[in-house]
Amino acid sequence: MIARQTPVHRSRSASSFVDIYRTPSVCPYQLQFNANDKTPKYKQIVQSIITDIERGVLKKNDQLPSISELSVEYYLARDTVEKAYRELRERGYITSVQGKGYYVQSNNTxxxxxxxxxxxxxxxxxxxxxxxxxxxxxxxxxxxxxxxxxxxxxxxxxxxxxxxxxxxxxxxxxxxxxxxxxxxxxxxxxxxxxxxxxxxxxxxxxxxxxxxxNFDKDIFGALEEANDLLAKYNRLVLIFPSEGNYPVEIARGFRSFCAVYDKEFAVKENAVDERLESGTAYVVVEETNLAEIVKKVRQSSFLLGREIGIISFNETTLKELLGITVVTTDxxxxxxxxxxxxxxxxxxxxxxxxxxxxxxxx
Incomplete structure (x- = not known):
């Protein structure tokens, strides 16, 4: 039989999830029942045993509790347990040995x-x-x-x-x-x-x-490695939408870099109202804002990569084709x-x- 730990009984109320450890001498197996579940009880037994076989809790040739043990421990009719075991046997998950009991047959572990x-x-x-x-x-x-x-x-x-x-x-x-x-x-x-x-x-x-x-250290390190390219820009702008649920550590790392390297900086929600200024490099998290900055540069007299810089988050084929510098995780x-x-x-x-x-x- 399968060894189990010392009994820890919890409430059997209709609102609780039955999850009880029993003594090995009584019924050395743990079933899971939801008292409020409309699923028939025999189906819950079937699913509990199949789940434990698939998870490796039950292994091939492990002995299962007898019909009487499960009936007594969970206050179930013998017919309910017999019906569950019959279905498990028909589906190939368990087998029965006359005079000995029921054993796991499936080897899905x-x-x-x-x-x-x-x-x-x-x-x-x-x-x-x-x-x-x-x-x-x-x-x-x-x-x-x-x-x-x-x-x-x-x-x-x-x-x-x-x-x-x-x-x-x-x-x-x-x-x-x-x-x-x-x-x-x-x-x-x-x-x-x-x-x-x-x-x-x-x-x-x-x-x-x-x-x-490590979002803050990652962005700080990536910007630091590109310091030679960023030298021609005296102002950095992070376009960082607050509604995007992006890690706040990104903005923290960006601010730290600007402070350490004495860069004027700003953190903005979006690029829609942004007025381009020569000597500004943009770090853009979302692709919609990337498209907006690229459009504004193309409509202006500024040269991309000289007077206006762009760094985008995360690599795509389109960014590669457009020649957009990216910072990205692998x-x-x-x-x-x-x-x-x-x-x-x-x-x-x-x-x-x-x-x-x-x-x-x-």
Missing amino acids: TKLKILLIFNKLSSYKKIIYYSFLQALGDRATVDLQIHHYSARNFEEIIDKNLGKYNYYVVMPHFATDLDKADYRKVLDRIPSDELVLLDKDIPEMVNQLSVYQ FETMGRTTAALLLDKKQIKVKNPFYMIRRASL
């Missing part, structure tokens, strides 16, 4: 189950997603969900999926006006050896895998690195590469 939770979908997120899948190969199945910067959405995702996956790979980008406690308490519910932080690290959280960008490497470390069961923090691609716009 070779594939990891991973839930990937992004803050949003974008072309850059797709690069991470596909490189992550490619690096995992056939060793894992991956489901994707989006929390849209909402701690409440994130909590609902975890409520529905906690305990169903081997790993939870989370981009912890949330609305900038949100109290950190709102999402930290949800992250803290995920076991540290199952949690992977992607793109953004949370320094105070330890003992879990993290592949991240999204492909982020996906590959995360997959490789996850497969190796590493619990370390790794900074993802960030660099500048110099082109004629600077």
Whole structure:
């Protein structure tokens, strides 16, 4: 039988989620029931056992509790448990041995189950997603969900999926006006050896895998490396929309660079009302504002790369064709690195590469 820990009984009220550890002598297996779930009880038994087989909690040849044990422990009719076991046997997940009991037959534990939770979908997120899948190969199945910067959405995702996956790979980008406690308490519910932080690290959280960008140091370092090109510009402007939920560390790193290198600077919401001035270089986060600055330069007498400079965030083929200088993280490497470390069961923090691609716009 499968060893379990000392009993810790919790409320069986209709509003609670039944999640009880029992003594091995009574019923050495843990089922999950939701008393408010309209799903038939036998179906909940079926799903609980299948989930544990897929997660590797139950392995081939593990013995399951008897029909009597489950009936007594969960106050279920014997017919309910018999119906669940019959379905599991018919679907090939378990087998029965006369006089001995029921055993796990399916060997689905070779594939990891991973839930990937992004803050949003974008072309850059797709690069991470596909490189992550490619690096995992056939060793894992991956489901994707989006929390849209909402701690409440994130909590609902975890409520529905906690305990169903081997790993939870989370981009912890949330609305900038949100109290950190709102999402930290949800992250803290995920076991540290199952949690992977992607793109953004949370320094105070330890003992879990993290592949991240260091936004303030990244932008500071990239601008510093281009100091020779920036020497001809006495003013820098960061176009940084507050409604975009972009990491505030970007603006912090930008301001630090300007202070250290004695540059006049400004941080603005958008480029619509911007009046171009010779000797100004723009650092642009969103592509709509990039297009606006490029249009204004083309309508003016200023020369791009001499009197007006442009640096855009994140590489695209169009920016390459237009000759736009970019600062970018290596999204492909982020996906590959995360997959490789996850497969190796590493619990370390790794900074993802960030660099500048110099082109004629600077």
